[in-house]
Amino acid sequence: MRVRLKIVRHLPARSSSCRFLSINTGKCNQRTDAHSKHQEKTTNDDLLRFYRNKGYLEAHLDPLRLSTSVIENETEESVSSPFASLSSDTVSSAVIEVYTQNSSLEAGHLENSFERNWLFNEFEKLKLTTLNSETKSRIAEVIMNGEEFDRFTAAKFPTVKRYGGEGAESMLAFCDSLFANASEHESNAIVVGIAHRGRNNLLTTLLNCPPALLFRKMKGLSGVPENSMHVMDDDVLSHIRTSVDFENGVSVTLLPNPSHLEAVNPVVQGKVWSKQNMRVNSKNKDKNDFPGSLSVLIHGDGAFAGQGVVAECFNMAYVPGYDVGGSVHLITNNQVAFTMQRGFSHRHASDLAKMINCPIVHVNGDSPEEAYKAAILCLKYRALFGKDIVCNLVCYRKWGHNEMDDATITQPLMYEVINSKKSPPNIYFDKISAELPAEYIMQLTERCKDFKNYLNEQYKSVDKFQPVLESFQNKWQSCNFAPDQLSTWDTGFELQTLKYIGIKSVSVPEHFNTHSKLVKTLSTRINMMNQEDGIDWATAEALAFGSLMIQGHDVRLSGEDVGRGTFSHRHCQLVDQSTNEIIEPLNEIRKEAPDSGILHVANSILSEEAVLGFDYGVSIDSPKTLVVWEAQFGDFFNGAQIIIDAFIASGESKWGMQSGIVLLLPHGLDGMGPEHSSCRLERFLQLTDSSETSIDSDRVNMFIVNPTTPAQYFHLLRRQQARNFRKPLIVASPKKLIRLPEAKSNLSELASGTHFKPVLDDGNLKVEASSVTKVIFVCGKLFYSLEAERETKKLKNVAIVRIEQLVPFPTSELQSIISKYSNCEQFVWCQEEHRNSGAWTFVEPRFRNLVGVNLDYIGRSERAVPATAIGTRHKTEEAEILQTAFAK
Structure with a gap:
């Protein structure tokens, strides 16, 4: 309980x-x-x-x-103490012995007395507990094998950076205890995030990862199967992932990590949240999906204290939509951050955790038994209270930042001590040799020899070893790598059901007190459904979500105030004005269709990196879930650039992990100044692996779009789930178009048999295509200004073509459209962004090399900022663009 x-x-x-x-x-x-x-x-x-x-x-x-x-x-009433039976004259010495030796508990800062007393009591009982011989022998075996792996690889690969675990071997005792005892404390699926230090030791000694795979990487060979190398670039030795099922029913997944320390933390938590909360069809229930999923995060001391994403993760620990029932944290406290000795301003690296009243167990790294016991306390606390807990393992680094680094350059005194002391495994072996029967020691020695022989065998088999890709197993069996050609997917839906969804999306209980300003908004949507016309952006989104839910997909919408929407347009959550009760009308569909998916609306903390990392973690857990993260304004993604670079843009290429996450980035120059204007489209275009010379392929790292109609947006969201592969979708989403009367769709554009169109040809031409002398290509909301200007000037010889999808680049569609304008004299690219921003530098070489057309540029000149903050200048610039676009 x-x-x-x-x-x-x-x-x-x-x-x-x-x-x-x-x-x-x-x-x-x-x-x-x-x-x-x-x-x-x-x-x-x-x-x-x-x-x-x-x-x-x-x-x-x-x-x-x-x-x-x-x-x-x-x-x-306080929890009883194990010291209660002692006489008063012995209590003092017993308490001092428990709290001042090789481990201690820091919980005095906790606000609740019951929680504090429970922790102190459990800690004291564990401290007074003597581990049995089998457990001690197991601890020794684990940490001695970890040391042996480091010795072996140092001998075989002396010039390779391994980021070994020497000095921190007790980390393995902590992890072994977690894996062995988790099922007794409501945890049967563990997702682990760890950076470099000791990662390979954990992989080989506890997680059954074949050492041959690591040896291949140390030799400079690929760690992915040969048949995947044409779509994958692989990653370095210290980023490898794995998963294993133990005999006690516990499954452990070690996620890959980038070199950006601590960035993997929210990804782990997001994956765990998905396992705990996402609906799974009972007939196809995956054994790893249940509430007992546990997030385990292993940190470095300097990174834990220094990386802001750690504080962001703590800040969202108990926020609805991000609460994973507590994470277990282990700090491998090497007492030196990179090469400096003082990597934080507080007493302990773990002090940051106090921001959420998190208890902290401090353990001497030379005491693996105390590390083993600390893990049990962490499991018990997390299971009972559903909250985070930290173990601060104070240890050291045998070598410098890596094995090639001479740490004595900056830390001569520290390394004088390190180089003169026994390793933790040697210290512990000496201890248990005096405590355990001789046969236990002999058996332990034999098992350690067997492990060394195993490493030798694995080393010899490196050239024959065939890596296995775990990407398309279990829940991902229906997916594969994207095809090497562009594909079109029918993403329309049956009209009567869409009407039903639209009405349901604004239906409220009889006595629900709706905000007065929303009454008209909700009734307007019902009118849209009845008239089958005037579908706006928010309605198209609701129809996409609802139709996917009816098909059995879960939908997660995350971001700052997404329930209402930044522009107060979405209202997929409604708040009773009398009671503060929150309802999500789309979830009422489940009452009539129980097999439908669930809409999870997560109004996030004021964070980008941790929240987007969390949502990415949700997206990699199941292909049946549509995950949408919305930035309050497009350029706010800057705060999550690490997640975008290291996970979203490159996760499949490095690790074979697919994600269908959708990023909604409100974009458009509306006179709001340098910020809140641009989603920096050019940055995403530079991140893509779309080629300037090859054409028509879905095999890109992500899709980048700038849709101009609600129907197009509807099809984009549904396409994410319709395909047999998953790709991140970057949407330059609208601000002005959300309520622009001209930017609305007919319900028939969402009907069965319809689909997303990468290019929209001019549908308002009043002459034959052969009479057109100028074609203007545009991307985004500027289309509506251009169309209005053309109408004002009554020009009939100018066509306006919208490119809705930039990546993959729609070469064939553009060639087909251009062939219609056989007498065109000038092709123009027109954009509202500055010349060094937006899509110009991306589309120009592709038009030239792929489409076979040279473009003239019309738009703002280069600037250091995305938009001017001078309102009059903004209007002047916009007028000049429109004037130039239609000049002869």
Whole structure:
């Protein structure tokens, strides 16, 4: 049974400040006998101490008086202590022994007394517990094998950077304890994130990864199958992933990581959240999908304290839509961040975790038994309270930043000590040799010899070893690599069902008190469905979501205020104005169609990197889930550039991991200044592997689009799930077009048999195509301004062609359209962005090399900013673009 100790919000009692006042003024009941006076003094001292420490929790701080935090269960009876049976004269020495030796517990900062007392009690019981001989032998075997792997690879590959685990071998004891005991504490599926240090030791000693695979990488060979090398670039040794099923029913997945430390953390948590929350068809239920999934994050000390994404992850730990029921954290605290000795400003690297009242177990790295016990405490705490917990393993690094680095250059005194001491495995072996029967030691020695022989055998088999790609197994069996040609998918849907979805998306319970401003908005959507016309952006999105849900797909929509929408247009969540009750009307479909998917709306914290990393983690867990992350404004993705570069743009190429995540990036120059204008389309175009010389292939790392109609957007979302492969979709999504009357669609454009069109030819020409002398190619909302200007000028010889999809580049469609304009004298690319921004530098060489057309450029000149902050200049520039576009 899990107990989450919640914060209770209510108006504070007036008596608290009075009690505090009585303490300071000494206005207390007087007693006559000395004993009573002593008791009174003790009580007053305790009360004074309590309010000095906790008074802020009841302080009247909120000027609105909406809420003040008081800890629930604060007055619960304390948990009993294992020291209770000891005599008073021995308690002191026992407590000192438990808390001041080779491990300790830091939990005094926790606000809830029941939680604190439970932790202290459990810690004390574990400290007083003696591990049995089998467990001690197992601990020794694990850490000695980890040391042997480092010795072996150092001898065979002396010039390879391995980022070994020397000095931190007790990390393996901690992990072994987690994997062995997880099933006893509600966890049967573990997803692990770890950076470089000790990663290969973990892979080979505990996760059954064939050492031959690592040896191949150390030799400079590929780690992916030969038949995948034409679509994959592979990754370096320290980023390899694996998964394993243990005999105790626990499955462990180690996710690949980039060299950006800690960036994998939210990805792990997102994958775990997906396992815990996403609906799975009962007939095809994957054994790894259940609430017992556990997030395990292994950090370096400097990275834990120094990388902002760690704080972002802690900040969203208990936020609805991002809560994974607590993560277990292990800090391999090498006491040196890169090459500096002081990598943070607080006492411990783990202090950052206190921001969410997270308990911290500190362990001496030379004490693997204490690391093993710490893991058990972490599992118990997480299972009961559903909250994060940290183990700070204070150890060291035998070598420098890597095996080629001489650490004595910057840390001479530290490494003088390191080089003169025994390793943790040697220290522990000496300890248990004096404790265990001789036969245990002999058996242990034999098992360690067997492991060394195993490494030799694996080394000899490197050239014959065939890597296996795990990408398309289990839930991903229906997917494959994208084909080497462009494909068209029927993404339309049956009209009557779309009408049903549209009406359901704005239906509210009878007594629901809808905001007055939304009543018209909701009724307008019903009118759209009845008239089958005037479909706007938000409605098209709701129809796409609802139709996918009816087909059994889950949908996750994430981002800052996405329930309402940045531009107050979406309203897929509605709030009762009397009760604050939140409803999601689309989920009502499940009452009539129980096999339908679920819409998860996650209004995120004010974060980009952690949130987008989290959503990427959700997207790689199941191909049946459409994951959409919306930036408040397009350029806000800057805060998540690491996730985009290291995961979204390159994850499939490096690791064979597909993701169908959708990024909605509101884009358009509307006079709002340098920020809030551009989603930096040029950056995404530079990240793509779309070629300037080859044509018509879906085999790109991501799709990049700038749709101009709600129907096009509808088909894009449905196409993400219709295909037998998954690719990230980058959408330069609209701001102005959300409510522009001209940018609406007919319901028939969403009907069965329809699909997304990468290029939209001019549908408003009033002459034959052969009479056209100028063709303007445009991408995005500028089309509507150009069309209005052409109508004003009453020009009939100019065609306007919209490129809706930039990647993959629609070469064949463009060639077909251009062939119609046989007498065209000038082809123009027109964009509202500056010349060094937008799509110009991407489309120009492709028009020239692939389409066979030279383009003239019309748009703003180069600038250091995406848009001017001077309103009059913006209007002047826009007028000049329109004037130039139609000049003879």
